[in-house]
Amino acid sequence: MDKTQIKMKNRWQLIAGLFLALATISFNSCVDDDFDEPPINIPKVDFERTHTIAELKATYSGLRQITEDIIIRGKVIANDESGNLYKKLEIQDETGGIELSLDENSLYTVYKLGQTVYVKCKDIYLGDYNELIQLGGLYNGKIGRLPQVLIPLHIFRDSLPGAVPAPQVITMNELSMDKVSTLVKFKNVRFSEAGSIWAPQTNDATDRIMLDENGKSLIVRTSKYANFASDTVPGGTGDVTGVLSIYRTTWQLVIRDTSDLKGFSSTVTPPPGGSGSGTKTDPFNVTKGISLQGQDTTGWVKGYIVGSVKSGVTSITSSDDIHFSAPFTSATNVLISDNEGETDYTRCIVVNLPSGKPLRTNVNLLDHPDNLGKELNVLGKLRTYFGVAGLRDAPGENTDYELEGGVTPPPPGGGS
Structure with a gap:
């Protein structure tokens, strides 16, 4: 190869090297541009609340569509992340809390715990579901979920999620x-x-x-x-x-x-075994009846009659809500237990005595205080009653229960 050819070769190598260097710089510049982090979009409202949650709830006297320009603010204290709430948010301010019923799944991905939200209440509904006041939409003439399309018109996030209010x-x-x-x-x-x-x-x-x-x-x-x-x-x-x-x-x-x-024990106590198969001839005992609560179990349960819930009580919160001795004031129920003379209601099942049925007529303690201490074998569904372990939906006919010693005729005008 002569000197001219060598010079030409070196020149082309130099030119190729320059192109490669320029291409590398250009590529790196593009990569940097492509991966620039986008700015964080922090939501911010441009209006103020007009009412506290307590003030809004104080206006409630029945289902209504809100016509006033009411705006409330609260922090999300519960959402649907675990699945224990469904299409609901609970928000709270310094005066109280309220449930938002929203027709949207996976609300937790947008409304995280500690997120401040403002609710423009005008045109949505304020109602209650069995005494639980909530905001939502209208469904079959009752309070229901706010339609998905309306949620962004009424629910607004403000800033990033912060601390959840302390319980x-x-x-x-x-x-x-x-x-x-x-x-x-x-x-x-x-x-x-x-x-x-x-x-x-x-x-x-x-x-x-x-x-x-x-x-x-x-x-x-x-x-x-x-x-x-x-x-x-x-x-x-x-x-x-x-x-x-x-x-x-x-x-x-x-x-x-x-x-x-x-703070609970890491070693879980096994549930009480109890006994019985739930048939008339092999009934559940009360211990097993308690362990089967809420499992859609219907069967026979046998125990000693130990008392009845006092008249006027709607939810048992202590033994003070129960008569364990005469005089009795209600014909609607009796408590049964595995132990005669039991006074711990957590070891009892409250048996509903259906109106107009022989079970109520012949078993209730208001009319038959002498039934206290007798064994009762009764058919029904094991589900909560008065907020504690119960037996409900009893057919209540003569073939659906057995009372120790048989029955005695009720007094005239008795508690049926």
Whole structure:
């Protein structure tokens, strides 16, 4: 190769090297441009609230469409992330809380715990579902979910999620309507069905009974769709946080997930075994009847009649709600237990005595105080009654129960 050819070769190598360097710079520049982080979009409202949540709820006197320019503000204290709430948010401000019923799935992906939200209430509905006041839409003439298309017109996020309001520590003597839909905490409580699972798949939701140190009780309600439904109810005592709710006259607590349970024993007490198969000749004993609560079980249960719920009581929270001796004031129910003379209502089943049926006519303690202490074998469904373990939906005919020693005719004008 002559000198001219060598010079030409070197020149082309130099030119190729320059092109390669320029291409590398250009590529790196493009890569940097392509991966620039986008600015964070922080939501911000340009209006103020006009009412507190307590002020809005104070206007409620029945289902209505809100026509005033009412704006409330609150922080999300519960959403649908665990599945224990469905198409709902609970928000709370310094005065109280309220449930938002929204026709949208996976609300938690947008409305995270601690997120501040403003609600423009005009044109949406304020109503109650069995005494639980909520905001939503209209469905068949009743309060329902706000349609998905309307949610962004009424619910507005403000800023990024912050701290969730601390739960208010209360006792079971301090349940009140102003605390409904707010975060509350109960200390040193236990569960009567420790070792059972939270929510069997046979029912849409299951009630578990939480007891304080004085034996007062509160229902903890869990959906079968909760991601902890198959977990076991813990043993021992501990603290429980949740959203206070109400169904008609019965107080309820809804936990958001199992992180709301603190301090319970890591060793779960197995559920009481009890005995019996639920047939007339081999009835469940009361212990087994309690363990089968909320599992859609219908069968025969046998136990000693130990008392009845006092007239006027709608939810049992302590033994003070029960007559364990005469005089009795109600013909609608009796309590049965495995132990004659039992006075711990958590070891009893409350049996509903249906109106107009022989079961009520012949068994109730108002008319037959001498039935106290007798064994009763009765057919019905094992489900919560007065907020505690119960037997309901009893057919109540003469063939559907057995009373020790037979029955005596009721007095004229008796409690049927």
